[in-house]
Amino acid sequence: MAKIIVKNAKVINEGGIMETDLLLEEDIITRMAKDITDGNADVIDVNGDYVLPGIIDDQVHFREPGLTHKGTIGTESKAAIAGGITTFMEQPNTNPQTTTIEKLEEKFAMGARDSYANYSFLFGGTNDNLEELKKLDKNACSGVKLFLGSSTGNMLVDNEEVLEKIFSNTEMVISTHCEDEGTIRANMEKYQKQYGDDIPISLHPIIRSEEACYLSSSKAIALAKKTGARLHVFHLSTGIETDLFTNAIPLEEKKITSEVCIHHLWFSDEDYADKGTFIKWNPAVKTKMDREKLWEALLDDRIDVVATDHAPHTLEEKNNPYTKAPSGGPLVQHALQAMLQKEKEGKISLEKIVEKMCHNPAKLFDIDRRGFVREGYFADLVQVNRNTKNQVEKSNILYKCGWSPFEGTMFDSKIVRTFINGHLAYENGKFSAERKAKRLTFNR
Known part of the structure; x- marks a missing residue:
């Protein structure tokens, strides 16, 4: 032994x-x-x-299958363990999408073959796969993912009758990407008329606005309350959304929980001038005030989890004009270091980092014997x-896309x-x- x-x-x-x-x-x-x-x-x-206990990242996009020019389970999980992430939950918007049990099991086979870190995958809900979702065993994977706003690999679920049936027909955690599609489309149409494809990146948080986020998050929460579903809202980006969540009860008793990502805690809209499309994410990085409100909610336990939403794209893709530059960026290698830097600045304690990045994801997704340093x-x-001290440079970046x-x-x-x-x-x-x-x- x-x-x-x-x-x-x-x-x-x-x-x-x-x-x-x-x-x-x-x-x-x-x-x-x-x-x-x-x-x-x-x-x-x-x-x-x-x-520390190994970090559990509940939201990554490792791009396999079908998008492996951006990253693979092997390359991105290797970067993850170099960053202290020992467990990841990968998202379903690959090609083909993970929307059948057969495709889910194919992904598990890829994980068994190639992953350096412990793994699970989310099953994608769509407008037309409810019957397949009903067949899914509650212990089969980490949960169900619903895109309530379109993003990379469009899996938008916009049929309200289907949404309610999904919320009513699974015991698993339903994780949601919340942005209101109608609001975004109206904003995009307005600015495309003005600028064509070359919309200034500074308008990204205006197009994918606070209103779009709040409308969608509040709608998902209302539906969860109506149906009794277990809801986890991914990547909050606005201050106003934080008021939708409670710290009045312990995490174990919450049926509605939330997450914030590294980039929304680190960057603000002031950084678009320097970083451009390299900090183009959905939902968008918003104002300094939004960032401060997210920190407040994280520290007072209205926000339960810190994750990455690691989503690599190639430099060539990111260097496109606004409408063609995809949203997302690579983060798993540097997420823990970023949070430790905030501890050095007095923003958060080491114990709180471990609570939000290790303990709480394990509790929230009912993971067996991980997320804590305990005998057994x-x-x-x-x-x-x-x-x-160490500086992030091209020479030490491990992501397949080669940038950070x-x-x-x-x-x-x-x-x-x-x-x-x-x-x-x-x-x-x-x-x-x-x-x-x-x-x-x-x-x-």
Whole structure:
């Protein structure tokens, strides 16, 4: 049996920081105590560095199948573990789309073959696949994804009767992309008449507006309340939307939850002048005031989860004029470092980062034995050194697309090691040739 002792760790977990050793046996944490010894174990001394549960990213687009010129499960999961993300949930807007059980299982086969990180996939709801969705076992995958506004790989669900039936016919978490399509189309038509295809990027948050987001989010929440569905609203981008959510009850009791993404916490509309289409996302990055309201809601627990919405496109694609430049950008390699930078700035605590990026995704999606550092749990761990500066440059970017919206940013922390199921998968820029990732299981 493979054994590893992780010595002299400062473990950030469940609201505290504990100095301890960890004994990993095969894929499980079997003991947490000071001064663990075992003559049959390999010893890795982390010398007082922080050790976190592996980050769980509930929203990524790894582009496989069909869009593999942008990224693959292999390339993007490799970048993810270099960033401390040990588990991901991938979205259904690939080609073909993940809208049948057959296509879902094909994706699981790709994950088993190619993924460096633990994986699950969301099943896509459409205007015409309700009967297929009804056949889906509640433990088959991480959940159901609905696009209530069109985005990359258009999967817009705009039939209100179908929407209500989907909300009424699944026990799984329904995750939604919320932007009102009619509002966006009217705004787009207005500015295309004025500018043609070369609309200034600064108008992106005006076209995909606060109103569009709020109309759609409030509608989804009303439907969830009417049907009793379990709703998770992805990537909030506006301050006004945060008032739709509550912190009056613990996460375990919430039926309606929400997420914010790294880019909406980091950038604002002032950055379009410098970054252009490289920070073009759907929903759009909005104002500094929206960003501050998102931080407030994250810290007071109206927002439950921090994720990436990692969505790579090639440089050539992103360099197109506004109407042809796709929305999305790569983030998994640098998401944890970005949040750790905000901790250095006094914006958030280390314990809160772990709560929002590890504990809460595990709770929200009922993931089996992940998201915490506990005896009996899978040994998904990340070692972070908080005193090593490193700059994001072309030469150290691992995404297949070869660029990052963080290029030029200096971070004050380094991801030193990442363990996947007790296996040292990444260490100081080097990857293990063995892949020990697992398909997620759930307790529903």
